[in-house]
Amino acid sequence: MVAFEFTEDVGSPIGYEHLGYHMVFDVKITLDWKYRLVADGQRVEEQPKDHTYSSIPSRETVRMFFLLAALNDCDVMAADIQNVYLTAPITKKYWIKCGPDFWSNQGKTAKVVRAHYGLPVAGAAFRSYLGSNLRTLLYASMKADPGLWMRPAVKPDRTEYYEYLLAYLDDMYFIPRLDIVGYRSHISVAI
Numbered sequence: 001m002v003a004f005e006f007t008e009d010v011g012s013p014i015g016y017e018h019l020g021y022h023m024v025f026d027v028k029i030t031l032d033w034k035y036r037l038v039a040d041g042q043r044v045e046e047q048p049k050d051h052t053y054s055s056i057p058s059r060e061t062v063r064m065f066f067l068l069a070a071l072n073d074c075d076v077m078a079a080d081i082q083n084v085y086l087t088a089p090i091t092k093k094y095w096i097k098c099g100p101d102f103w104s105n106q107g108k109t110a111k112v113v114r115a116h117y118g119l120p121v122a123g124a125a126f127r128s129y130l131g132s133n134l135r136t137l138l139y140a141s142m143k144a145d146p147g148l149w150m151r152p153a154v155k156p157d158r159t160e161y162y163e164y165l166l167a168y169l170d171d172m173y174f175i176p177r178l179d180i181v182g183y184r185s186h187i188s189v190a191i
Contacts, residue, residue, distance in 0.1 A: 009109050020043055
C-alpha cells in the first residue's frame with residue numbers, strides 16, 4: 001500500500017495517465033505462496049529510453065571485480081534488495097481504479113507514487129534512487145561502467161584503498177577491504 005496515495009475522488013486526476021494492473025500468483029520452490037501486483041506497462045504511453053533504461057554491469061566489469069577480490073584475498077559480500085521497485089519513487093504520473101484486490105480501498109482512485117513491476121519507468125526509477133543513496137554514502141559511479149561504484153577509504157594503518165560495490169538491479173556485491181594502492185592508475189583505465 002506504500003506505493004499508492006488513495007483518494008475518494010471518482011475519475012481521473014488531472015495530468016495523470018490511467019494504469020491497468022493485474023495480480024500474478026506463484027508457488028515458490030519452498031511451496032510458499034507468492035503474489036505480486038504487476039502494472040500493465042505495455043498499455044501506457046511509450047517513454048523515451050533514458051526514462052526506462054537501467055544499465056547492468058558488463059561481463060568484463062564483473063570479471064575484473066571478482067579478479068581483484070581474488071588477487072587481493074578479499075571476501076565478497078552479497079546482498080539482495082527485497083521488493084526493489086517499491087522503494088523507488090516515480091516522477092511519471094499514473095493513477096489506478098482500485099479493484100477487489102485492494103479490500104477496504106476498493107472503488108477508490110489511487111495515484112501511483114512508487115515503481116511497480118511491469119511499469120516501463122520502474123528500472124530507471126530504482127537505478128536513480130539507488131544512485132542518489134550511494135552518492136550520499138560517498139560512492140562514485142565509474143564512468144566506463146555505471147554499475148560499478150567505488151569510494152576511497154583508509155585502513156587503520158593509514159593505507160589507502162578503495163571499497164567497491166557492484167550493483168545489478170536488486171543484487172549487490174561488495175568488496176569491503178581492497179588495498180589497490182599499486183594498481184590505481186592501471187585499474188582506472190581498465191574499468
